[in-house]
Amino acid sequence: MNEVLTAPLVVEFPFTRSLGPVQSAFLTGLREGTVLGARGTDGRILVPPTEYDPVTAEEIRDLVEVASTGTVTTWSWNATPRRGQPLQHPFAWVLVRLDGADTALLHALDAPGGPESVSTGMRVRIRWAEHRGGAITDIACFEPAGDEEGPAEPAPHTGTFADPVTGIVAEARLDYTYTPGRAQTRYLNALAEHRTLGERCPRCRKVYVPPRGACPTCGVATDEQVEVGPAGTVTTFCVVNIKAKNLDIDVPYVYGHIALDGAGLALHGRIAGIPYDQVRMGLRVEPVWTEGGRYPDHYRPTGEPDADYETYKELL
C-alpha cells in the first residue's frame, strides 16, 4: 500500500495564431516557394523576418526576397528524432544563412552521410515540401548543395500574394508523468473501498479532505488519518444550465460544495436524487457509488432534517 500512484498526463491543444503582416507574407511566400526577409533599420536582412527591428524597435515592413541556397553557420547532430520533428531518421539541426540574408534560420538538414558529412560553412539548399500550405514546414528540410550560388543581392519584394495565409494552427503537446503524492495515494486507495480518508493537522486540528500531506495554514505535515463522512451537508451550490463540452451530464444539474461530517472544508460533487430546484443549503446528503467509479457518482439526500446554518457557516 506504500506504492505511490503515477499516471501519464498528456496535455495537447491546437492553438491558433494570427500572423500579422510580416509573418503572413513570410509564410505565404514559403507556400509559393519564395523566401522573404525584412530589411532592418541598419540595412541588415533578417530571415526569418521580424515585425519590429531588434535594435531600434522600429516597425519594419521593407521586405526582400533571398535565395533558397545558403551556408550552415552552426549545427548539432540529432541521432534520435522525436515525434513531430522534420525528419524521422537521424539528421542535423542547422542554422542556415541564406544567400542575401544577414541572419540565420533554424531548420533540419538531411545528411545521409552522417555527422561526419556536416560542417560549419557547408553549402545547403532548401528541399521544398511536396504539399505546401503556408507554414515553416513548407521547407521540408535543407539538403547538401554543390557550389551553386544564389544571387548575393536580395531583390525587393512587395510581400503581396493572392490568397495570403493570415493564421496558422500551432499544435502544442506536453507529455508528463503525474504523481498525486503519498497523501493523495492513501486517500485514493481508501476511496476504492468507498471510505473517505482525511488527514488532521497536528497544530490546528482541522481535517483536510482530500489530504495534501501538509496543512497549508500551519505549514506542517498532516500524518494522522481520519475517516470522515460518509454523510455530509450541502454548504452551497449552483444549478448548472449549460452543458460542459467534456461532461456527459444532462442539464440542469446541481454542482455543490459538500462538507462531509468531520471534515474541515467542503469538497465538490453533483447533487441528485432530488429535483434540482429543491436542493438547498444545509441539505443532508450521502455518496452514491457506481461500478468502477473512483469517486462517488453523486450525492443524494439522506432524509435527515436540514443542518442548521450555524453548523456549517464557517465552512462556506
Next chain:
Amino acid sequence: MSTTATHRTARGSGKEPVAVVGVGQTKHVSARRDVSMAGLVREAAGRALRDAELTWADIDAVVIGKAPDFFEGVMMPELYLADALGAVGKPMLRVHTAGSVGGSTALVAANLVAARVHRTVLTVAFEKQSESNAMWGLSLPVPFQQPLLAGAGGFFAPHVRAYMRRTSAPEHIGALVAYKDRRNALKNPYAHLHEEDITLEKVRSSPMLWDPIRYSETCPSSDGACAMVLSDREGAARAPRPPAWVHGGAMRSEPTLFAGKDAVSPRAGSDCAADVYRQAGITDPRREIDAVEMYVPFSWYEPMWLENLGFAAEGEGWRLTESGATGLDGDLPVNPSGGVLSTNPIGASGMLRFAEAALQVRGLAGEHQVPGARRALGHAYGGGSQFFAMWLVGAEPPVS
C-alpha cells in the same frame, strides 16, 4: 555631478515617488485576427509612449504579464515579445499571478521605480482569448482527480449564493451591477461590449447559466492589451500631461482551498486593501476615495468586494450598490470604464483596472470621467480568489 547623482544623493533613503505618465490600451474586441500577439502588445505600448511623449529609447526596463501559459500556449512571452516592446538590450521580466496578473505586473514595475533600480519602466499586459482556450487551460484532465463539474462561472456561483445567504441580499442586486457596468461601457470607446439597447429588464431576463448567475451578469471573452509608462519624479516633471501618483500598492495571496478559507470575503483581499490604505494614509475609504476600478467578472462580486475592500460593513455591500452610490453619478463610482463585465482580455484585465484608476485621477478618462476625482483605487484578483493586487493613485504627489 550629473543630475541623476545629485537627485539620488539628495533623496537619501526612502522610496522614490512613482508616477504614471503614460497609459495606452487597444480597442477590446472578441477577436483581433489582423495582428499577431506582438502587434497587439505593440499597439498598447505605442499608445502609452505617445501619451507620455517618450520613445523606446527612454524606457529602461519592461515588465510584462499575461494569463497562465496554457491559455495561449506562449510559455515565455518575455522572449518572444522583446523586439516588439523595444526590450532588446534591456531588462525584461514576466509576472504571473493568474487573473490578478495585470495588477501584479504594474506593481512590480512600480517597485522597480520606487527602489530606484530604474527610472522609467514600461509595463504591459495582454490576452488574445480568441487564440487561446481559457476553459481548457483551467480544466486539464489531471489523473486521479475528480473533474470540476462546472466552468468558471460554476466555480464562482456557489460563492455568490453563499454571499446572498450570509447577507440576505435580494436577488436583483446582480442585475443592477451588470446594467450599470454595461451602461458605463457605452461611454468608454475602448470597451469591448457596447450594448446600446441594454435595459435592466434584458439583464434580468437573460438565460440563467449557473443559478444564481445569469448570462448578462458574466464577463465577455476579449482580445486586448494595456500598457503604462511609470517614471520617477523627474520623469513626472517632464511629462506633458498630468501624472497619476502611486500612493500605495500591495499584493497578497492565499491557497485556493484551506480549512477556514472565507471564499466570500477572502482574508488576502481585506489584508491587501488595509495595507494599501495604510500606505496611502486612508482611514475612511468610502469618503476618501473618489473612484474605484475593481475586478468584477460576475456582477455579484461588486457588493462582495465592496465589503472585502472596506467600502461597506460586512453584509452591507449590496445596500451600497442598491442605493446607486456606485453609479457614475454616485458618491463612490465603481467601474466607470464598464469594468471586466464589459471587457475581459484576462491577462490585461487587472492592468486595465489600474490604468483606468490612473486615467481618473489624471482627469483623462473622457466621457466616463468621474468629475474631480483625486484618489482612485485599482483592484485585481485571480485564481480561486487567492491572488490580490491593488494600488491607490492620486492627482497629487505623495507626502513623504
